Amino acid sequence: MACLAYQCPDVRVTVVDISEARVQAWNSDKLPLYEPGLLDIVKECRGKNLFFSTDAKTVLSQADLIFVCVNTPTKLQGVGAGKAATFGFWEAAARLIAASCQGCGPKIVAEKSTVPVKTAQAMSRVLSGCQDGAKTQFEIISNPEFMSAGTAIQDCLKPDRVLIGGADTQEGHAAVESLARLYRRWVPAERVLTMNLWSTELAKMAANAFLAQRISSINAISALCEETGADVQQVSHAIGTDSRIGPRFLMAGCGFGGPALQKHVLNLVYICESLGLPAIAQYWQHVVDMNDWIKGRFVRRVISSMFNTIKGKRIAVLGFAYKAHTTDTRDTAAIDICRGLLLDGAHLAVYDPKVGPGRAQGGARLGPG
Ligand SMILES: NC(=O)c1ccc[n+]([C@@H]2O[C@H](COP(=O)([O-])OP(=O)(O)OC[C@H]3O[C@@H](n4cnc5c(N)ncnc54)[C@H](O)[C@@H]3O)[C@@H](O)[C@H]2O)c1
Numbered sequence: 143m144a145c146l147a148y149q150c151p152d153v154r155v156t157v158v159d160i161s162e163a164r165v166q167a168w169n170s171d172k173l174p175l176y177e178p179g180l181l182d183i184v185k186e187c188r189g190k191n192l193f194f195s196t197d198a199k200t201v202l203s204q205a206d207l208i209f210v211c212v213n214t215p216t217k218l219q220g221v222g223a224g225k226a227a228t229f230g231f232w233e234a235a236a237r238l239i240a241a242s243c244q245g246c247g248p249k250i251v252a253e254k255s256t257v258p259v260k261t262a263q264a265m266s267r268v269l270s271g272c273q274d275g276a277k278t279q280f281e282i283i284s285n286p287e288f289m290s291a292g293t294a295i296q297d298c299l300k301p302d303r304v305l306i307g308g309a310d311t312q313e314g315h316a317a318v319e320s321l322a323r324l325y326r327r328w329v330p331a332e333r334v335l336t337m338n339l340w341s342t343e344l345a346k347m348a349a350n351a352f353l354a355q356r357i358s359s360i361n362a363i364s365a366l367c368e369e370t371g372a373d374v375q376q377v378s379h380a381i382g383t384d385s386r387i388g389p390r391f392l393m394a395g396c397g398f399g400g401p402a403l404q405k406h407v408l409n410l411v412y413i414c415e416s417l418g419l420p421a422i423a424q425y426w427q428h429v430v431d432m433n434d435w436i437k438g439r440f441v442r443r444v445i446s447s448m449f450n451t452i453k454g455k456r457i458a459v460l461g462f463a464y465k466a467h468t469t470d471t472r473d474t475a476a477i478d479i480c481r482g483l484l485l486d487g488a489h490l491a492v493y494d495p496k497v498g499p500g501r502a503q504g505g506a507r508l509g510p511g
Pocket residue numbers: 158159160161164211212213214231232234235236238254255256257287288289290291401402
């Protein structure tokens with residue numbers, strides 16, 4: 143949203159969040175998250191055409207276009223636990239929009255959160271079902287976000303592509319076009335792709351699943367390299383020079399982490415199971431299973447390389463966030479690896495320049511020290 147404000151100075155962008163603390167932080171120079179270059183952009187636009195507020199009713203009733211960017215974490219219990227996305231925040235946001243926009247002029251609602259295919263249908267039902275007085279016309283479109291933590295500003299300023307999907311109606315096309323026009327101000331027209339609503343929703347999740355699959359594939363090859371004397375970096379380079387494959391996302395490591403890849407592959411698994419496609423569900427489940435296996439293999443190799451015992455040994459862990467240039471520790475591979483080492487009795491000294499001791503201990507439920 144900050145990049146949108148930055149690229150379109152004549153467009154007023156107001157970010158509404160239910161968290162008072164977060165809004166306060168966004169209005170200060172201590173932003174609630176670290177992202178290279180973000181503070182500069184926020185400072186450039188804040189108070190001019192970028193605002194942060196908790197006053198949902200005023201902001202939403204005045205907006206022509208509303209992006210829904212709330213979190214959609216994985217369900218922890220109940221039906222689909224561990225795989226399905228939770229819709230609590232998303233539904234609350236839809237209800238808040240409906241209540242705030244009662245009797246207003248037509249509005250476009252754009253899904254930015256990563257959501258399962260067909261979510262727009264549910265969004266439309268919540269929005270129209272929650273209005274008891276004069277109805278507002280809502281047009282739902284999908285505009286998933288493809289930025290990555292650590293490179294978010296560059297990803298937003300120079301995206302590979304922007305996807306916008308809408309209903310195949312006159313109103314749907316008009317809504318898609320009005321958002322596409324905004325993006326075309328800084329994104330080359332051929333990179334602004336417009337399509338069917340369900341394709342857009344599915345494409346975002348499928349893109350993350352493909353990225354995860356590439357990482358699991360190269361990690362599987364890395365295990366083979368370790369057994370045979372091949373060098374995985376050389377193999378990865380050799381594979382990546384094939385223009386049909388390409389060099390990116392072929393870096394072997396100790397497993398992918400973060401709030402997105404695993405979550406979205408498992409969401410896909412759940413959708414396939416729900417639609418009666420068990421073979422497809424199993425196929426994607428293997429991508430996550432391989433990731434778990436790689437983390438376990440790493441722990442086993444550490445132990446075997448230290449005479450099969452790490453009890454009482456002090457091991458340094460450099461880096462705890464799920465990748466460089468971020469403070470984010472959600473689902474970081476470091477959590478499983480540290481837990482595995484602790485279970486075998488090691489003493490760990492963890493250092494990450496971006497992650498404080500509290501977050502590292504909390505993330506892995508590690509004790510102090
Ligand atoms: N973070 C990324 O790099 C990234 C990239 C692409 C897509 N996404 C997707 O974007 C969505 C949000 O991710 P995030 O990492 O920003 O999550 P986050 O948890 O950091 O932020 C979500 C924010 O929404 C607020 N919120 C929750 N319910 C609300 C409501 N009813 N009204 C107003 N505000 C509400 C929360 O207070 C919180 O500040 C997810 O679906 C995620 O998959 C994130």
